[in-house]
Amino acid sequence: MKYQKIVWLAALGTSAIAMPAFAVNGHYPPGIEGLSAAAAPPEGLYYRGYLLRYDVDNFNDGSGAAVPGDNSGTVTALAHRFIWMTDKQFLGADYGMETIIPMLDIEFDLDVAGGQSFKDDGIGDLFVGPVILGWHGAQWDATFAAGHWFDTADFDARNPASVGKGYGSTMLTLGGMWHFDQEKRWNVSALSRYEIKTEQDNTGITPGDSWLVEWGIGHRLANGLELGLVGYDAWQLEADEDAPTSDKAERHAVGAEAGYFWPTAGVMLKGAYYHEYDASAGGLKGLESEGNTVRLQLTKFL
Template sequence: MKKTVTLCLATLGASIAVPTALAVNGHYPPGIEGLGSAAAPPAGLYYRGYLFQYDVDQFNGTEGNAVPGNNNGTVNALAHRLIWMTDRTFLGADYGMETIIPMLDIAFDFDVAGGQRFDDDGIGDLFVGPVILGWHGKQWDATFAAGHWFDTADFDAGNPASVGKGFGSTMLTLGGMWHFDAKKTWNVSALSRYEIKTKQDDTGITPGDSWLVEWGIGHRLENGLELGLVGYNAWQLEADDDGAPSDAEAERHAVGAEAGYLWPSAGVMLKGAYYNEYDAEAGGLKGLESEGDTVRLQLTKFF
């Protein structure tokens, strides 16, 4: 039973609040989850820590073209997530809940008007998810979740590096995972997030809804090491409401690789991934969209 429980540590879907530089136009940044992200774990209490660095190579406009000059930036984040899967069921699914506390350190350098630097650090907007539902079959898993990003962090409309967004977001999650073989050594998964935003009080603008899909194709070796291809595709589905600088809709696309290893006796899993963004376009509220590379580490502990 211990081995069965810890094998599911790799399949905790997540959502981390990070600055505008990473999320399409909301709170959830693509690339936080990769291999096996669409399966909920068994009953128990779980902690997952996310440590990642995002290096901005360039900033793009609404057509996806880089703006002139040497523009760059860095986002460092450490997010703490607690997941409690109860022993109760609903609609035939295991029921659980979660909360996330992100810590951010952001800096952007723009090569315009003699050079401008923006930076901020602190605790980001908090997430509370009262609903996690997980269904499990012999060779498949499915997950639905719902929660809200609360407007709790400091926000400055004149600072693109603000750790807060200035608005809240309701996030709906739906995902699935399929194992190609009975031993579950090969798998493919997809996890989607849909965000519905509230009005940004400082500007009076309500960002348009957004949708993203994180996907992965993984293979677990006999020694327990899992390797695979990962990526994400994210789109803003509707323009920001009246008052936004333009009616453009943001999007981001990336591909990368991931490796993970599980220590069943300790109830610990460590995963690492690298993503390269090959396309990014800005939306109306943001005006500019970053394009860069992400390095992510995840540490999961089952109690």
């Protein structure tokens, strides 16, 4: 069925790229997946390219208040993700695996740090996910995935714009999607990530566990265009071990998304905009950015 392929293309949402600037003390950046993100694709090999621009409006402290001065920053990212869904099944689910190679360009201008500018660019920490499990029902889909962000990129504890995190993260994913009607024109979805970190290089700090939920409510028009409301909510669940403070990071945003599928070319293009309306810092970073994200996704059947 054509629409099933549209949903699966829209949904390759079992992982994403690493963003030191605005992940909640982890590798996974909120807002990378949106509508229909909790369904695994059918058997085959897929490529997805993520192009993202994040603009910082201000930096907040542990209470969520903006710090004084003219503080700004940008993150530009292009991530290459490859997904292979096999013809095997496990626990009644389709089985697959994935890998992600992120490329980052980060720049901060911080009055709060004495007017200093910080920059870095290069390949970020690599992700390998040996487990993707996808279940499919008549009007529902569910996904579980597990993988690890490896500490492979350059990290400098003195540079807040470092493309590397300086630690590894094991990430567990669980999500679901429900179609309100048999024609599958309306759907609601939620995709959650849980990250467990290792000790950071050179600092001796171990970031606390974090949890993030991306959600979406979408409607597919008769011409195939899908439109919807999207958002994310992220929390640091444990204080960073041996950090200067016991503050825990938090981040919330809402936005809109549009997507379209060209079946003859096996290509889907999606775009989204997110506005963050609340953010507070954790102990490891001391400050948390609050800003706006523009995201484009290109997905191709290989």
